[in-house]
Amino acid sequence: MKFPIKITLLLLWTVCAAQDCYDAPPRKPTEILTGTWAESVYREGTQATYKCRPGYRTLGSIILECMNGKWESVYPKRVCMRKPCGHPGDIQFGSFDLLEDTEFLFGSRVVYKCDEGYQLVSPVNFRVCEADGWSNDVPFCEVVKCSPVTAPENGKISTSSFDPEQEFTFGQVVQFECNPGFKLKGPREIHCSTGGDWNEKEPQCVEIFCEIPRIENGNILAVKPIYKENERLQYTCNAGFSHNERGDATCTKNGWTPVMSCREITCNPPYLVNGNIQPKKDKYRGSDEISYQCTKGFYPPLTGNKAKCTSEGWLPLPRCNLRPCDYPEIENGELYKPHWYSQEYYRRLFPESIGKVMYYHCNKNYVPAQGSTSSYWTQFSCTEEGWSPVPECFRECHLYSIENGHFWPKKGHYKEDEDITVQCNYGYSLPNNHNKITCTKQGWSTETKCKKIKTCTLRNYFDNGFFSESKTYYLINTAAKYQCKEGYATTDGKKEGFITCGQQGWLNQPKCIKICDIPQFENARYNGNKTFLNPNERLEYECLDGYEITRGQTIGVKVCDVDEWPRTLECYEKSCHLPILQRNLYPDPKQDKYKVGDVLTFRCLNGLKLVGPLSVQCYHFGWSPRIPTCEQEERRCAEVPKPVHGHVQTTNVSYSHGSSIEYDCDENFTMVGSKRVTCNQGNWTQLPKCIETYQLGKCAPKFFEDLQVNLYHNKLGNIVVNYSCNWNSEFKSTECTRGKWSPKPQCPKKESCAPPPQIPNAQEMSTIVNYEHGEKIVVFCKENYLLRGQEEIICKNGQWHSIPHCIEKQPCSKPPAIQYGAVKQVTSSEADDDNLESSTYKHNTILNYTCQEGFKMIGREEIICNMGKWSSPPQCIGIPCRKPPQIPNGAVLNELNTYEFGEGVTYKCHEGFNINGSAVITCIGGIWPNPPQCKDVRCTRPPQFNNADMIGISRRYYFPGDKVTYQCLPNFQSEGSAEVTCIGGSWKGDPRCRDNSCGYAPQIQNAEIISFTKSRYQPGDTVSYKCVRPLKMYGKPDVICINKTWSELPQCKEEVGKCGPPPPIDNGDILSFPLSEYAPESRVEYKCQKFYVLQGSQFVTCKNGFWTKEPTCLGMC
Structure with missing residues (x-):
């Protein structure tokens, strides 16, 4: 069971590790996939090969492999890159721009353009980098040409070697000029532009003429509508305007020269010393008129005290001169004056200024102040004190003998005011009855001979008068003086009179009549105008305000020869007497009599309130306003107290303020004090005392009436009275002894003053002594203090009056500055x-x-x-200045004889001279500063320039602003301005004529010139070449003269040994545009692309029809 499990795990692992690709290799824009790829699945490890598309290249193969289900690049760095084309090729007289890219790669596009003045002749202007190289051929640029030009009518083309049928190339310039009397209408020169057209139209030569211009604020004085070259035109400016340079202009090819214009005349306020100008403005216009008044002692010029604003400034120049010398009135003499001046006009030239010298002569029988002179004319001059010496003519009298007498001194000639003493023979006298004769302006003061004497006899006395002279006899035509007694006068009201001796005796008689002289008046006036009054005439007079004759009378009357006639009639100052006052009303000041105008002030005693005015004043009619009173708020009094040994008859319980009752004493008792008592604000006044009559004896109580008194009996039984005077609260005591008061009771009339007050800032007045009424003390202020007020203070009625002040002496700040x-x-x-x-x-x-x-x-x-x-x-x-200094080539505007301080003069240079320094100098303290100089700014003959001639006729001098024009010689072209200008005495401008032609045609090896040869060629001229057989020409057969240089020359070389285009290299290219063939020994340069390095020589050379070995471009590691 264990073995099958292992096999299963191995199979599962195999299936998980191997992943196939289910898609075909991807398509790429720059690469082409080789082979057929129609399967749906590709096993892992399968490879696909790519090749570059046309125009792209790479190094090595590009392979993708199926890995983990994806196609991955075996050589990631291998990509297809755009193939380079090398340099696209340059063009003569042009350039190209690479669009978008930065290198010449597949797909790159270059666009060609020609240089300025050249145009493209190829059908297309671009090349594209294609897979097999650059498309199209390299284009060509040829020079732009302009059509021929023609000379203008009445002119010519100034360009040298001009051919009417020739074509002009870009940049060539054609200059035009007109015949004399004509000017260009249009440009002076034109040039062939980039578009093959002339930059401007050809000019015309039109006749030089000038139309009548319109001048603002001016009028043309024209005689015809059109003016030709060099003809002049005059013009005027309106009132208040002035021409800028001159009043005419000349017709030139540039128009009217100088430009005609009228500028407004303006003037700044004039500088006037010792005078005032009216009206005053910040700016005055042309024709504005001012008037001015000079301060005392100064005078305007002879032209008057008015000035007008003109283009030259103020005319005449306002000025106030110290001219203390008026027209000298010479009695019996004549002042010299130029014969062309009328007497009336000559008088208007005065007063004259200091320093003026003049002449005069005296009439017959008159001599100048210093006596006879040998010269007909006598000189005198004007000084600060006036004419010196004073021009005067004195009479000269002649006397050699006197009839019926003799004289001395004997000189024959006597000057005016000179006396001679005459002694007549007995019984003879001078006509004036004197013994002296004086030489006067009219001659001798009396006839110069002694005549027989006729006399009148004088009476010793007459009624009411007497003669005041002791002589007995009076000559004919002499007068005897008489005087009237006191109270008498002559018939014409005078105190003295005269009677005159005539041929038949006295011509009139003395007479004195009774009169009353008008007296002197004190504080009164007399409205008449007589000096005396006749008997029974009335004299009425009246007193001045505040005065009277007697109380209330202000008009008085006196009758001559009836009333006693006084020397002086007097009115006395009115016064006011001290009014009757209420008991508690106290006046200040308190005196018996007051003058009109005095003021009396009041105050109430015992706490009472003043009702009415605080003060009253004394007028001629009395006091005004009414006298005030002292009152108190009313308080009622209780039942009246009953006196001892006395009684009162009243039944009232209370009494109002001011109510009074009277007491009576019992029988055998006598009342001491006032029997009347009064209710005063709730209190009764002091009650009287009833004393037994026998106890009073002879001590009379009358003295104590209206006084405050207290009575009591002393130990001896005598009556003692304490009393107080009205104006003093201090009580005094007196005792009735044996019928007499001891001491005698009395109240002083005037009170003394306490020690004087200490006045602030006054010297110490410390004293403890009282001062009596009327005593005075002198007040002294401390140092640096001044007394203001009375020097003395006075004691009046217990008070000090006229108290002054001691004020500090105020210092001054810095003294005022004065000019000069x-x-x-x-x-x-x-x-x-x-x-x-x-x-x-x-x-x-x-x-x-x-x-x-x-x-x-x-x-x-x-x-x-x-x-x-x-x-x-x-x-x-x-101090005024005399005439200002003169300067060469210049003058002073409106020159005067003298100038006041601060007055200036303006210098102006003659034409062709410029002022050097300030044009205005000012009189300072009688001295003129150094004047400016006039610098010659004229230009001499114009300079000469190479390859140029001056247009027009040369002059000896040229003024600033004048211009001279030059023209270039044939075969030369003007550079910049063709004019020079006279500025500041030298010529400014640098006309240049540039030689634009080319010299002899260049020699080319193995070539010969087939066109007509010249020693010099103008811009645009061409020279044609051909090569000697069997050599072939490389380049253009024609060369062109352009701006003094020849265009690129062709070459003549053997045709054998030529090379074709240079060989291409990978990752590199040539730097020039490839040609279809190259001449022997030609060189081409290579350059590698980015990230590649050149190996070998960068140049290849054409030798015997083959290129030398080309370099290679290797990739960088």
Whole structure:
């Protein structure tokens, strides 16, 4: 039983270990299954063999074996890979692109394209790697050609060796130029493009002309509608606009040169020193006009105080000059003026500026201030103080003898205002009755001879007046002076008069009449205008406000010669008297009389409340408003107390505030104190006392009426009274002894003041002494403090009045800076350590200023610190400048004779010169800075360039912006711009003419030229070759001149010994496109595919019709 079991187990194991394949071997895209596979089951171990499909290859066999029921590869690394085709081949003047792949493998596709300027001539432009190699042939590229061109009418083609029928190849350039008087319409040059077309149309030569342009903000001054080359056209700009360069333009081939345009004229606000401009704007337009006013002492120019904005700036230039010299009015003389000036116009040229020199001469019998001169004209000049010397003409008088007398000094010639003393013979006198004659502007002051004397005799007295001179005799035409007594006047109201001696005696008589002089007025006014009043005339006057003649009277009347006539009529200041006040109402200040305007304030005593105004004021009509009162909230009083030895008749139980009752004493008793008591806010005022009459004796109680009193009997039985004055709460005591009060009771009229208060920041006033009414104390402040208020305080009615304040002296900050000046030194009224580096300066510090060189000071040179503020500082004003310096090849715009500080001038260079430096210089302190220079920016004759000629006629000078055009010589082509421009005195531009032609045709071994030969060939020219027999030409027979170089040359070689295509190698290929045949000694290079290594030489050479041994490509281990 054991044996069968073992056999069964062995069979089961055999069945489980062997697994057959139930499917045929799989089909693959790159491999072909060999043999027939029609069985349904294939035993394990069965092998299937594959071969590669066309275009694929592998090393060794590809075998699949049935293993464990599956077909597994016996050699997994063996696969069919795409077969390489080698290099597809390059093309001349072109390239190719490999599409999709990175190597030349089966199925790869390359597409060819030609270089720029070449075109494909083959029917297809691609090759595909097929199983047996590359499809199609390698395509060819030939140069692109353009059609011939023709020269334009009125022009020519400037390209050298031009043939009208020739074709042009890609890149060739044709240049055009026009005959004189014509210009190109279209491009100056065209070139053959990649598409075989010219990049632009051929140009035309049109006649050069310019149409009349439209100028914005301007007008053309045209005389015809069309202008030809080199003709000029003028134009103008509208008001407020100006041309940019010049007012004309020239017609050129490029149009109007320069470009005609009108720019708006604008001006910045002018710089004006010592003046103000109206209206003020940030920007002014052309033709805008301004007016300006100069500060005191400065004047506008002769052209007036208005200026207009122009293209040259402000004209005339606004300026205010220090011109202290007005037109000199020369009496009896003549001021020199140019004969072409009218007198009216010449006067308008004044005032003149400092430094101006002028001339004058005097009329006949007149000499200049410095006396006679040898020159007809006398010179004088304008200074800061005016004309110096002052142009004046003085009279020159002549006298050699005098009739009926003699004189001295004897000089013959006498100057104006010069006197001579004359002594006439007895009985003779000068016509003026004096003994001196003066040379005046009109000649001698009186006739120069002594005449017979006629006189009048003077009376010694007349009514109400007297003669004030002691002479007895008066000459004819002389006057005697008389005066009226006090209270009298002449008939014309004067205190003195004159009578005149005539040919027949006195011409009038003295007369004094009674008058009343208008008196002086104090605090009053008189509305009339008379200086005196006649008898019975009334004088009415009135008092000024706040004044009166007597109480309430403000108008007064006086009658001349009736009332007593005073020298002065006076009105007295009105006043107010202290009003009647309630008992508890206290006034401040308290005095008997008050002036109009004084204010009286009030307060209530004993805790009462003020009802009404706090203060009243004294007016000319009295106090206003009404006087206030002192009141208290009403409290009723209880039943009145009954006095001892006295009685009261009343039945009321209570009494209202203010109610009063009266007491009476019993018989034989006398009342001391007020018999009336009053209810005052719930309390009765002090009750009187009833004292036996015999005890009072002669001590009268009248003094104590209305006083606060307390009575009692001392040990001796005498009455003692304690009393208090109204204004003092302190009680005093007096005793009735033998009918007299001892001490005598009294209340002082005025109270003394306590020691004075200590005023803050004042010197100590410590004292314990009281001061009487009216006494004064002088107050002194501490150092660095100032007294504000009265220097004295005064004691009035127990109070100190007029108390001042001591305020600290405030320091000043740094002094104000002034333009063109600085602080010179520091002085002070106080000893301190101030210096220029201080940040603060003490009160009363004085600083002095100084001006920079070239500047003068206006105002006080010192400032003072006063309670924190500086006084006004001076100003430093620049000294004016004379004419600015001249510069070669330039000029000053709107030049003047003098210029104020800060005023500038503008230089402008002549045409062909540029300004070097700032065009504006400014007058600073009487000195001009160095002016700019005018640099010559003209260009001399244009430069010469190789292989080029200048178009037009050369000039000696060219101005900036001028251009010169060149043209290349035949066989040369322009590179870049053909123009040079004059810029800054030199020519800018570098025209170049490139030689694009080729030299002699190249020599090819074993070949000869079959075309016409030349020494030079233009671009596009061709040379044709043929080989010497029996050699064969390899390459193209024609070579082309392209951009100065020849295209690739052909070769002439023996036809024997040629090789066919190079042999293919596995896993490798050649790097160049394979040809159908190769010339002897030709070389081809090989390259292996990826993962393969080249073994042997990478080059093979064609020798005697056979290739040398090719290399192999081995797989890497």
